[in-house]
Amino acid sequence: MVTLPAASHDRWNRRMPTTPVIEVDSLNVVYGDFHAVQDLSFHVRRGELYALLGTNGAGKTSTLETVEGHRKATSGTVRVFGHDPADRAAVRPRMGIMLQDSGFTPDLTVAESVRLVGSLTRRTDEVGRVLDVVDLTRKADTRVSQLSGGEKRRLDFATAVYGTPELVFLDEPTTGLDIQSRDDLWSTVDRMREGGTTVVLTTHYLEEAQQHADRIGLMHRGRFHREGTVAELTRTLPSVIRFGLAAPAPTPPAATREEDGRYLVETFELQRSLSALLRWAEDHRLELRDLEAGPTRLDDVFRAIGS
Numbered sequence: 001m002v003t004l005p006a007a008s009h010d011r012w013n014r015r016m017p018t019t020p021v022i023e024v025d026s027l028n029v030v031y032g033d034f035h036a037v038q039d040l041s042f043h044v045r046r047g048e049l050y051a052l053l054g055t056n057g058a059g060k061t062s063t064l065e066t067v068e069g070h071r072k073a074t075s076g077t078v079r080v081f082g083h084d085p086a087d088r089a090a091v092r093p094r095m096g097i098m099l100q101d102s103g104f105t106p107d108l109t110v111a112e113s114v115r116l117v118g119s120l121t122r123r124t125d126e127v128g129r130v131l132d133v134v135d136l137t138r139k140a141d142t143r144v145s146q147l148s149g150g151e152k153r154r155l156d157f158a159t160a161v162y163g164t165p166e167l168v169f170l171d172e173p174t175t176g177l178d179i180q181s182r183d184d185l186w187s188t189v190d191r192m193r194e195g196g197t198t199v200v201l202t203t204h205y206l207e208e209a210q211q212h213a214d215r216i217g218l219m220h221r222g223r224f225h226r227e228g229t230v231a232e233l234t235r236t237l238p239s240v241i242r243f244g245l246a247a248p249a250p251t252p253p254a255a256t257r258e259e260d261g262r263y264l265v266e267t268f269e270l271q272r273s274l275s276a277l278l279r280w281a282e283d284h285r286l287e288l289r290d291l292e293a294g295p296t297r298l299d300d301v302f303r304a305i306g307s
């Protein structure tokens with residue numbers, strides 16, 4: 001079971017100054033008679049990694065498109081570096097956006113595509129440096145149409161890396177990447193953050209959000225279901241102990257049987273419940289098979305939505 005990165009909250013409290021890079025206040029996005037984003041407010045501070053997560057159709061894309069300046073708010077205010085994001089000249093050179101598909105022209109080479117990022121964003125960088133960071137140096141002269149899915153994703157990442165912008169949006173950044181490429185991407189993001197870059201992340205890989213985010217906004221049906229640090233989001237749910245028993249065995253105390261025949265103990269006192277269970281197993285000379293014990297994971301917070 002995953003152990004919570006206890007450092008996350010502390011790290012954020014210790015190191016993050018309070019200057020907001022993104023300020024969203026009472027944002028509403030309405031499509032026809034459908035209210036997709038409802039009175040949403042959140043701030044992202046300089047240097048913070050903020051993960052906007054949520055159920056399908058929760059309104060994440062609508063929110064991000066508004067913050068990125070691609071969509072107009074129906075009402076409410078959005079400020080990026082203190083500017084209206086529609087003021088592209090003021091905002092765009094300072095932010096890098098890694099979309100789910102950047103839509104690079106298939107006939108351009110990788111190097112030409114990266115160069116194009118520079119001229120479109122008006123940020124300065126060395127094409128060679130960017131290719132090196134996203135590990136595409138060997139593919140510099142390859143056409144975009146000939147890249148593998150993972151290589152295309154790394155080229156998408158170049159849009160966020162080019163010129164090391166102050167603010168980076170990563171939309172499902174690691175989808176389609178192998179483990180090595182994922183680790184490399186996160187190392188690059190970590191290095192950018194050490195230099196002060198602010199990151200807004202959306203992902204369906206909750207473990208990545210749990211591991212890397214300072215704070216999480218968890219959306220459901222246009223609103224925040226919860227918002228806070230990973231620890232704050234998971235603290236309100238009990239920790240869990242799961243194990244199996246060789247039949248026949250007496251029912252262990254405080255445990256419920258799950259559909260797969262394993263037992264589940266939910267507790268707000270993990271250490272005490274675990275030692276009670278171990279004593280019980282010892283007394284009955286029973287083996288607790290595939291014993292797992294740990295705090296609530298972000299997955300469990302998601303599963304609790306609507307329940």
Ligand SMILES: Nc1ncnc2c1ncn2[C@@H]1O[C@H](COP(=O)(O)OP(=O)(O)OP(=O)(O)O)[C@@H](O)[C@H]1O
Pocket residue numbers: 031032034036054055056057058059060061062063
């Ligand atoms: N242009 C549009 N016209 C009408 N409805 C829209 C439009 N764009 C989005 N919606 C609706 O608004 C809601 C929020 O959509 P949005 O794409 O922002 O959600 P999301 O959280 O990004 O979802 P997912 O995780 O499924 O990508 C959905 O119910 C969607 O069908």
